[in-house]
Amino acid sequence: MKRILLCTTAALVLALATGAASADSQSNQAFIEQAGTNNINSQTQDQGLNNLSRTYQNGTGNAATTIQTGGEANSAYVTQTNTNNTAIQAQTDGYMNEMRATQNGAGGNMVNQVQIGGLSHKASATQDGITNTILQTQTDGDTNQLDARQNGTGNWSSQTQTTATNSYAYIEQAGTGNIASQSQSGNLQDARITQNGNSHWASQSQSGSGQIASITQLGGAANIASQVQGDDTNYATIYQNGSTNSMTQVQAGLGNMADAQQWDGAGAGNVGEQRQDGQFNTASLYQNGNDNRSFQSQTGSNNTLNASQVGFGNRNTQVQK
Incomplete structure (x- = not known):
């Protein structure tokens, strides 16, 4: 399983590094709330300023993907409750962007966070339970921060x-x-x-x-x-x-x-x-x-x-x- 997750990280980094950006956006907000099993949510915000993406999922086997390209002071937040959920967050370039993921449940959850380029970015993840995984990657940037916190067994x-x-x-x-x-x-x-x-x-x-x-x-x-x-x-x-x-x-x-x-x-x-x-x-x-x-x-x-x-x-x- 760890090999699959690492491959996912590499593929995400490559896609973000080579992908094209669309028009600028400022002060946009995207909210999604899902309850149940095997739900999937994807949010993308391009080249913006002060954009906010927020996802809530309650259930089992849910997946949330957030991509923010360029810009400044963008925020991406994901909260998932229960087991076997996946949160993928990516931000490229820019300045003072932030991503945060919170997962609570029995276990089997995964967070994958990637930030490429830019300055003063922050990525944080919190998990409670067993056999959870947090993968955090920052490349080609300065004064960045990574924060991971886990409570449980086999994490x-x-x-x-x-x-x-x-x-x-x-x-x-x-x-x-x-x-x-x-x-x-x-x-x-x-x-x-x-x-x-x-x-x-x-x-x-x-x-x-x-x-x-x-x-x-x-x-x-x-x-x-x-x-x-x-x-x-x-x-x-x-x-x-x-x-x-x-x-x-x-x-x-x-x-x-x-x-x-x-x-x-x-x-x-x-x-x-x-x-x-x-x-x-x-x-x-x-x-x-x-x-x-x-x-x-x-x-x-x-x-x-x-x-x-x-x-x-x-x-x-x-x-x-």
Whole structure:
């Protein structure tokens, strides 16, 4: 299913990038309300200013598609209640456009949001239930924002920002067994993930300089966190609270900083790993509790390793070459 959803995103990006725009429109409003099963709604607003699209659907297996091309300060809102619903929202170019999707129900819902080009756009999605999916993509834009929030079990959020500057991405998940992934390319970007519960997986990948990556996993066990950064002057931080958690940080470049903290839970047994390649890099790792393991490795010159462990039966290995 995830492969199908990703293909849908790619097809939507291609269609929007190559499609023609029609006449300008300003201050238009489009509203639709549907109740029942397997309803479909599609709304398109071209090259406008202060346009509003709002969709309400209550039922199962419903689908809503909203497309806004160009313009400024356009808004697209979708609200769906129940299960197996789909919301697709797309905006191209322009300035300060916003899209928001809200889905409430037992589960199986999907949100796919795409913004291409432009400045200061915002996309946000909220889901409550199980096995829900949020896909958010922003390409070729600056000072944009992505926001995804999920509450439940077995949910998946994926955020991608490419060729961007000064953009921000945030994922928040509560429950059990959720997956969060973020990918950014460009400079001066900020990616953050917060997860509360057990058996979550969080990953972040950034290419460019001056990037910030942050993962926070609270109050649980068996969580996994992974961060990869390329280029220079980047900062990565991971905070985990609980037991049998694991984290990995990998950085390549100059003047990077990696910081990680693992605080004890019942039984502890956390694992931390940091790897850096380059010069003038710094890695710091703190572990509190018993039977923790940590490994730190640096390749290059003028690098610094710091490690602190509090408890019993802990092990740390440091390698510099």
